[in-house]
Amino acid sequence: MTSDSTIDAASMGIDMSGIFAPFFWGFFVSIFLGGITIVQAYMYFPHPNDRTIVQVLAATMLILDLISSALVAESLYYYLIPHFGSLAPLEYITPELSAECLISGILTFISQMYFVYQIYSVKRIGLLAWTVIGILTLFAILTFVGGIGCVATMYVFAYGVLADRNKDFAIFFGLAKGFGAVTDILATIAMCTFLSNAKTGIRQTDNLIKNLIQYVVERGGVVTLIQTLLLITFYAAPNRLYWLAFHINVTKLYANTFFCMLNARKSLWERHSANNRTTAMASSIVTNGIEFRTSRFEDASGRSFALTPIDIEIQDQKPYPEMPIVTQTVVVSTT
Numbered sequence: 473m474t475s476d477s478t479i480d481a482a483s484m485g486i487d488m489s490g491i492f493a494p495f496f497w498g499f500f501v502s503i504f505l506g507g508i509t510i511v512q513a514y515m516y517f518p519h520p521n522d523r524t525i526v527q528v529l530a531a532t533m534l535i536l537d538l539i540s541s542a543l544v545a546e547s548l549y550y551y552l553i554p555h556f557g558s559l560a561p562l563e564y565i566t567p568e569l570s571a572e573c574l575i576s577g578i579l580t581f582i583s584q585m586y587f588v589y590q591i592y593s594v595k596r597i598g599l600l601a602w603t604v605i606g607i608l609t610l611f612a613i614l615t616f617v618g619g620i621g622c623v624a625t626m627y628v629f630a631y632g633v634l635a636d637r638n639k640d641f642a643i644f645f646g647l648a649k650g651f652g653a654v655t656d657i658l659a660t661i662a663m664c665t666f667l668s669n670a671k672t673g674i675r676q677t678d679n680l681i682k683n684l685i686q687y688v689v690e691r692g693g694v695v696t697l698i699q700t701l702l703l704i705t706f707y708a709a710p711n712r713l714y715w716l717a718f719h720i721n722v723t724k725l726y727a728n729t730f731f732c733m734l735n736a737r738k739s740l741w742e743r744h745s746a747n748n749r750t751t752a753m754a755s756s757i758v759t760n761g762i763e764f765r766t767s768r769f770e771d772a773s774g775r776s777f778a779l780t781p782i783d784i785e786i787q788d789q790k791p792y793p794e795m796p797i798v799t800q801t802v803v804v805s806t807t
Contacts, residue, residue: 488552490712491559491562491712491713492551492552492713494712494713494714494715494716494717495548495551495713495716495717495720496548496552497717498716498717498718498719498720498721499544499545499548499720501717501720501721502541502544502720502721502723502724503541505721505724505725505728506537506538506541506724508728509534509537509724509727509728509731510534512728512731512732512734512735513530513534513731515731515735516530516731516734516735517530517531522734526586526734529582529586530730530731530734532582533579533582533583533726533727533730533731534727534731536575536578536579536727537579537723537724537727539575540572540575540576540579540723540724543568543569543571543572543575544568544569544572544720546566546568547566547568547569547572550566550568551566562634562635563631563634563635563636564630564631564634565626565630565633565634567627569626570623570626570627570630571623572720572723573619573622573623573626573719574619574620574623575723576619576719576722576723577615577616577619577620577622577623577648578616579723579726579727580615580616580619580652580722580723580726581612581613581615581616581619582726582730583726583727583729583730584608584612584615584652584655584656584659585609585612586730586733587659587663587691587733588605588608588609588612588659590663590733591604591605591608591659591662591663591666592605594663594666594667594670595666595669595670601666604658604662607658608655608658608659608662611651611654611655611658612655614647614651615648615651615652615655616648617647618644618645618646618647618648618649618650618651618652619644619648621640621643621644621647621648622641622644622645622648624644625638625640625641625644626641629641634713637710642706642707645706646703646706646707649699649702649703649706650703652699653696653699653700653703656692656695656696656699657692657696659692660688660689660691660692660693660696663685663688663692664685664688664689667681667684667685667688668681668685687732687733687736691729691732691733694725694729695722695725695726695729698718698721698722698725699722701718702715702718702719702722705718
């Protein structure tokens with residue numbers, strides 16, 4: 473009878489869901505987010521119109537994001553396959569997870585500084601604008617410094633991360649994620665405020681700005697939510713790995729929203745141009761060896777215009793500028 477009960481207990485296996493479920497499902501979700509990042513990168517890189525530095529940053533984000541996934545996968549394999557059924561490996565954090573934390577800090581810093589640059593592009597005049605830019609830059613640097621402190625303590629006190637949490641690690645972790653959340657919140661508010669003040673009263677321009685604000689709020693809201701949940705679970709459940717699931721996906725979200733912001737400019741600019749473009753229709757008649765040409769233009773609403781030919785010097789510009797730019801005004805007569 474005892475032998476049968478022992479066999480039944482052994483056949484049931486060891487339930488490790490209370491420990492490894494957050495780690496496993498967090499990695500599962502990160503695979504989907506990583507796939508979205510790859511798709512976004514595929515849409516961006518074939519015909520990039522940005523400056524070289526932006527393209528280099530985008531390539532760096534993609535490469536680091538892929539490396540991050542590989543490091544997390546290797547760590548999950550280490551805990552679940554070679555040491556299946558043993559809780560002893562949880563006393564130490566793998567070097568791969570420590571390296572992934574460093575990559576997360578780098579990706580966060582790049583994403584936040586690019587967002588600060590976008591704010592600089594919108595509003596670079598005035599004491600208030602420079603004060604906001606300076607504060608955001610300082611907070612982004614503090615976030616990165618806190619992340620470096622996290623990585624250092626993870627290597628020095630490898631036993632005090634997953635099991636018995638080290639006090640120094642908890643402090644640096646809170647600084648990194650706390651300043652990260654505050655930076656995202658302030659940056660989102662600043663960008664929305666500056667864009668709202670840039671409205672001109674022209675319907676097409678105001679619609680473009682409205683769409684930009686929507687993208688900014690969505691980007692800031694998503695990353696801030698995850699950062700906040702990460703902080704809550706880290707301190708509210710110190711004996712569980714719930715926080716690790718959010719930590720794995722923070723890296724993916726920063727990379728994903730970075731490419732979303734890059735690709736959104738193209739779609740917004742095309743939509744804005746479609747609302748304001750004119751369609752030219754030309755016809756020619758040959759009479760007695762003389763060719764007469766007439767040109768007519770039709771806008772999106774169907775109204776017809778006749779234009780007098782004039783010479784206009786148009787400077788080269790990027791097909792999809794980072795921010796809405798008023799280039800020229802043409803006055804025509806309706807027929």
